[in-house]
Amino acid sequence: MSRPLRIAIGGIHIESSTFSPHLSTAADFEVTRGDALLARYDWLGRPWAADVEWIPLVHARALPGGAVEPAAYEAWAAEIVHGLTAAGPLDGMLVDFHGAMSVVGRDDAEGDLITSIRSALGPQPYVSTAMDLHGNVSRVLFDACDLLTCYRTAPHVDVWETRERAARNLVEALRRGQRPHKALVHVPILLPGEMTSTREEPALSLYASVPEIEARDGIVDAAVWIGYAWADQARCQGAVVVTGTDATATADAARELGERFWAARDDFAFVAPTGTMDECLDTALAAVADPARRPFFISDSGDNPGAGGADDVTFAVERLLARSEIRDGSRRAVFASLVDPQAVTQVADQPLGSPVRVTAGGRIDAREPGPLLLDGVLEAVADDPDGGRCVSVRVGGLSVFVTSRRMQYRLLESYARLGVAVDEVDVVVVKIGYLEPELFDAAGDWLLALTPGGVDQDLARLPYHNVTRPMFPLDRDFTADLTVVIG
Numbered sequence: 001m002s003r004p005l006r007i008a009i010g011g012i013h014i015e016s017s018t019f020s021p022h023l024s025t026a027a028d029f030e031v032t033r034g035d036a037l038l039a040r041y042d043w044l045g046r047p048w049a050a051d052v053e054w055i056p057l058v059h060a061r062a063l064p065g066g067a068v069e070p071a072a073y074e075a076w077a078a079e080i081v082h083g084l085t086a087a088g089p090l091d092g093m094l095v096d097f098h099g100a101m102s103v104v105g106r107d108d109a110e111g112d113l114i115t116s117i118r119s120a121l122g123p124q125p126y127v128s129t130a131m132d133l134h135g136n137v138s139r140v141l142f143d144a145c146d147l148l149t150c151y152r153t154a155p156h157v158d159v160w161e162t163r164e165r166a167a168r169n170l171v172e173a174l175r176r177g178q179r180p181h182k183a184l185v186h187v188p189i190l191l192p193g194e195m196t197s198t199r200e201e202p203a204l205s206l207y208a209s210v211p212e213i214e215a216r217d218g219i220v221d222a223a224v225w226i227g228y229a230w231a232d233q234a235r236c237q238g239a240v241v242v243t244g245t246d247a248t249a250t251a252d253a254a255r256e257l258g259e260r261f262w263a264a265r266d267d268f269a270f271v272a273p274t275g276t277m278d279e280c281l282d283t284a285l286a287a288v289a290d291p292a293r294r295p296f297f298i299s300d301s302g303d304n305p306g307a308g309g310a311d312d313v314t315f316a317v318e319r320l321l322a323r324s325e326i327r328d329g330s331r332r333a334v335f336a337s338l339v340d341p342q343a344v345t346q347v348a349d350q351p352l353g354s355p356v357r358v359t360a361g362g363r364i365d366a367r368e369p370g371p372l373l374l375d376g377v378l379e380a381v382a383d384d385p386d387g388g389r390c391v392s393v394r395v396g397g398l399s400v401f402v403t404s405r406r407m408q409y410r411l412l413e414s415y416a417r418l419g420v421a422v423d424e425v426d427v428v429v430v431k432i433g434y435l436e437p438e439l440f441d442a443a444g445d446w447l448l449a450l451t452p453g454g455v456d457q458d459l460a461r462l463p464y465h466n467v468t469r470p471m472f473p474l475d476r477d478f479t480a481d482l483t484v485v486i487g
Contacts (some may be wrong), residue, residue: 099135218246
C-alpha cells in the first residue's frame with residue numbers, strides 16, 4: 001500500500017498599509033503551532049483529507065495594521081523553512097496567508113516567503129495558497145505556486161470555505177499526479193474594498209461568474225483578486241489566476257475573466273453614499289428624527305483598523321463633539337473606537353460614574369487634531385477578547401470607546417460589553433469601511449465618511465511612488481495590457 005500524502009501547513013496572515021505609521025509587531029499576532037494549528041481546520045477528517053498526514057508548522061495572524069517589523073517576519077519565515085526541512089519528504093504545502101503583508105524593507109513579502117518555502121521544499125512538491133481577495137499576486141508568487149485561490153465574497157463570509165478549497169485542490173492534484181496548468185492576468189486596477197463589495201454590482205456579477213468558469217471542463221479553480229490599495233508597491237493591482245488540467249481552457253478562462261474585470265472598471269462605486277465627516281453628520285442628525293433610520297451608522301473609513309489603519313486618528317470623534325446636540329445629550333451617539341492603552345490604564349480602575357479627564361488617541365497616527373481631551377464620566381469597563389481592557393467615557397450624549405489593543409467594532413456583542421445596545425442609539429460612528437454583516441443588518445441607514453488616515457478611501461490623496469503606472473483610477477486614458485502569463 002502506498003504511503004499517505006504528507007502536506008505541511010503554515011503561513012503569516014496580515015494586510016499592511018504602508019501609509020499607516022503603525023508598526024505591526026510580534027505582540028499583535030496570534031500564533032498557533034502543532035495541534036492548535038491543525039484544530040483551526042474542521043475539514044481534516046473529511047473523506048478527501050482523511051488519509052493525508054498534515055504537518056503543522058506555524059501560523060501567525062494579526063488584525064490588519066502597518067508594516068510588520070522585520071524581526072517578527074524573519075523569525076516566522078525561518079521557523080517555516082526549518083519545519084519544512086525537518087519534516088522529511090513532503091508532497092506539498094498549504095500556505096495560509098493574506099497576500100497583502102508589508103514588511104519593513106521588503107517590497108513583496110509574500111513573494112519572498114514563498115521563494116523561501118519553495119527553496120526548502122524543492123521543485124517537486126506542490127504548493128497551494130489560500131488568500132484574501134484583497135491580496136496581491138506578484139509574478140514571483142505566481143511562479144512559485146502550483147495552485148492559488150482566494151475568497152469570493154466581501155465582506156468575507158467564505159474564509160474557511162476558501163481554505164478548504166485550496167487544500168482539497170492540492171490533495172486532488174497530487175492524487176492525479178499531474179501538475180496543474182496555470183494562467184495569470186494582471187489587471188491594472190487599484191480600488192479600495194469599499195468600492196468592490198460583492199453585495200453590489202459590478203463585483204456581484206464578476207464574482208458570480210467564477211463558479212461557472214470553474215465548472216468548465218479542464219478547469220480546477222478560478223480566482224479574482226481586487227488587490228490591496230493601501231501599499232505603495234509594484235505588485236498592488238488586480239489579478240486573475242486560473243488553474244486547470246487543460247492548458248488551453250485555463251488560458252482562455254483567465255483571459256475572459258481579466259477582460260470582464262477590466263470592462264467593469266467604470267462601474268465600481270462606493271457601497272454607500274459618501275461625504276466628508278461633517279456632511280455625514282448633517283445627514284445623520286437630520287435623519288434620526290425618523291425612528292426607521294436609527295441607528296444611523298457612519299464609517300470612519302480612513303482609519304479603519306480592519307484595513308490597516310492605526311485606529312487612533314481622532315478626527316471623526318472631534319467632529320462629533322463639535323455638535324451641540326451631541327454635547328448636550330439631545331442625541332445619543334457612540335464612537336467605536338480609539339486604541340490607547342495608556343488612557344485605559346489611567347481611568348479603568350476608577351468607580352463607574354466617576355468624572356474623568358483623559359487624553360486619548362493621536363499617539364500612533366498624529367493627524368489633526370491629534371490627542372484629544374475627553375472630559376466626561378466613566379460609564380463602563382469591560383474585557384474584550386479582541387480589544388483587551390476597554391472603557392467607555394461618556395461626554396454629553398456621546399460614548400467614546402477606548403481600547404487597550406487595536407480592534408474593529410464589527411460585532412454587536414462588543415458594543416454590549418460596554419453597555420450599548422445599538423438599536424437604542426441615534427448615531428454610531430465606527431472605524432470600519434463597508435459594514436460587516438451584523439452592523440449592516442442592524443443599521444437603519446448608513447453613510448461612508450471619507451475621513452483621513454492610513455487607509456484613506458480617496459486614493460488620489462495618497463502619495464504613491466512605486467505603484468505600476470498607468471493604473472486605473474489614478475490614470476484613465478490608457479489601454480490595459482491584459483497579457484496572459486502561462487505557468
